[in-house]
Amino acid sequence: MHVALVGVTGYSGMILYQLLQQHPEVNQVDLYGHKNAKAQSLATAVPQFIGSQAMIEPFAAEKIMAVDQVIFFATSAGVTTELAKTFIAANFPVIDLSGDYRLRSRSSFKKWYHKEAPDQAALQRAHYGLAEFHQASGQTYIANPGCYATATLLGLAPLVQQGLIEPDSIIADAKSGTSGAGKKLAANTHFTQTNENLQVYKVNQHQHIPEIMQQLQEWNSQVPAIQFTTTLLPITRGIMSSIYATVKQGVTTQALQHAFQDTYQEQPFVRVFTEQLPTLKQVIGTNFCDIGIVFNPITQKVFVVSVIDNLLKGAGGQAIQNFNQLFSFPIASGLPQTPILP
Numbered sequence: 001m002h003v004a005l006v007g008v009t010g011y012s013g014m015i016l017y018q019l020l021q022q023h024p025e026v027n028q029v030d031l032y033g034h035k036n037a038k039a040q041s042l043a044t045a046v047p048q049f050i051g052s053q054a055m056i057e058p059f060a061a062e063k064i065m066a067v068d069q070v071i072f073f074a075t076s077a078g079v080t081t082e083l084a085k086t087f088i089a090a091n092f093p094v095i096d097l098s099g100d101y102r103l104r105s106r107s108s109f110k111k112w113y114h115k116e117a118p119d120q121a122a123l124q125r126a127h128y129g130l131a132e133f134h135q136a137s138g139q140t141y142i143a144n145p146g147c148y149a150t151a152t153l154l155g156l157a158p159l160v161q162q163g164l165i166e167p168d169s170i171i172a173d174a175k176s177g178t179s180g181a182g183k184k185l186a187a188n189t190h191f192t193q194t195n196e197n198l199q200v201y202k203v204n205q206h207q208h209i210p211e212i213m214q215q216l217q218e219w220n221s222q223v224p225a226i227q228f229t230t231t232l233l234p235i236t237r238g239i240m241s242s243i244y245a246t247v248k249q250g251v252t253t254q255a256l257q258h259a260f261q262d263t264y265q266e267q268p269f270v271r272v273f274t275e276q277l278p279t280l281k282q283v284i285g286t287n288f289c290d291i292g293i294v295f296n297p298i299t300q301k302v303f304v305v306s307v308i309d310n311l312l313k314g315a316g317g318q319a320i321q322n323f324n325q326l327f328s329f330p331i332a333s334g335l336p337q338t339p340i341l342p
């Protein structure tokens, strides 16, 4: 299969390119950049790809639809609102890593992303690709979930779906490495500001709040809101979402553990831990989401810790899961399962 990728010069795009190159069903990855830019070699644009003969061609929708069977966008927020229109009109398969088509409401997108929203009809038709819960087969526009949203939703799903917690009691304290912010320079991601530091940011204003709420309310309309905070960690890759909620009277440790085990027993990329809590290093370099659960009967709170590699399960890896579903390839094709050691 020939596939197109826009955004290989970005952090999630470069990882996605590596995954696509190793995918057994992909024969060729055609790279595209800005519409009006000149063609340039990948090795020049991204020195880590030294030795590669690949070229990044200017974005051209008609050409892509003629030579490729699917397009991946690993582009900044707002880009697919413009560039994906032609593919949507032609029902050409798109897998979009950005947040542009995740929220179903235009006003919500404008409020949280501070950008012009895509067309309402296109938003309604887009498929929210939380791969463990929504099958992408038969879809054409796949909105790949956000990194924090993935870790937090997978950590909350059994509790919310099965009504095991008080719906108004959810608090998620999520932390990310700096690659989550993309490659552009910003004051808070400078080495001097990040190293040996922790920075809380976007408090009550994070764009993944409406994304998480949209999915939680689809699972359980009783959830009125969540408290969600994000912290920048002095590491490159990884997200840890630490989740707290009040457990309903009568729900036991066993019931909580079974809820997670039952929900994910058929899912190869979600691993449930009841004895020891997962750490970031066990998932970095893999597509796994590892989840640990502890119940405190004194406070009646459940504590869930959910860890992912933001660039894999939180971006390119989940995009490959959606790609596999879309084209009925084996579920784990092309997805890394061995963490980077030590």
Ligand SMILES: NC(=O)C1=CN([C@@H]2O[C@H](COP(=O)(O)OP(=O)(O)OC[C@H]3O[C@@H](n4cnc5c(N)ncnc54)[C@H](OP(=O)(O)O)[C@@H]3O)[C@@H](O)[C@H]2O)C=CC1
Residues within 6 Å of the ligand: 006, 007, 008, 009, 010, 011, 012, 013, 032, 033, 034, 035, 059, 074, 075, 076, 077, 079, 097, 098, 099, 145, 146, 147, 179, 180, 181, 182, 183, 184, 310, 311, 314, 315
């Ligand atoms: N980083 C992460 O952990 C995650 C990111 N995401 C989302 O994925 C998307 C990419 O993120 P990330 O890799 O971090 O971002 P980066 O900022 O690292 O990369 C953005 C990429 O988009 C390209 N780009 C920007 N505008 C255009 C345009 N008009 N036409 C063509 N290409 C364009 C850039 O090209 P150039 O180099 O030429 O500027 C670059 O390759 C974002 O929407 C982000 O929110 C989702 C989940 C996790």
Ligand SMILES: CC(=O)N[C@@H](CCC(=O)OP(=O)(O)O)C(=O)O
Residues within 6 Å of the ligand: 077, 097, 098, 099, 146, 147, 148, 176, 177, 178, 179, 180, 181, 182, 207, 208, 230, 232
């Ligand atoms: C560390 C860091 O800055 N992370 C980014 C996550 C970016 C992302 O995945 O957001 P969208 O795809 O929804 O734009 C943030 O918190 O905004």
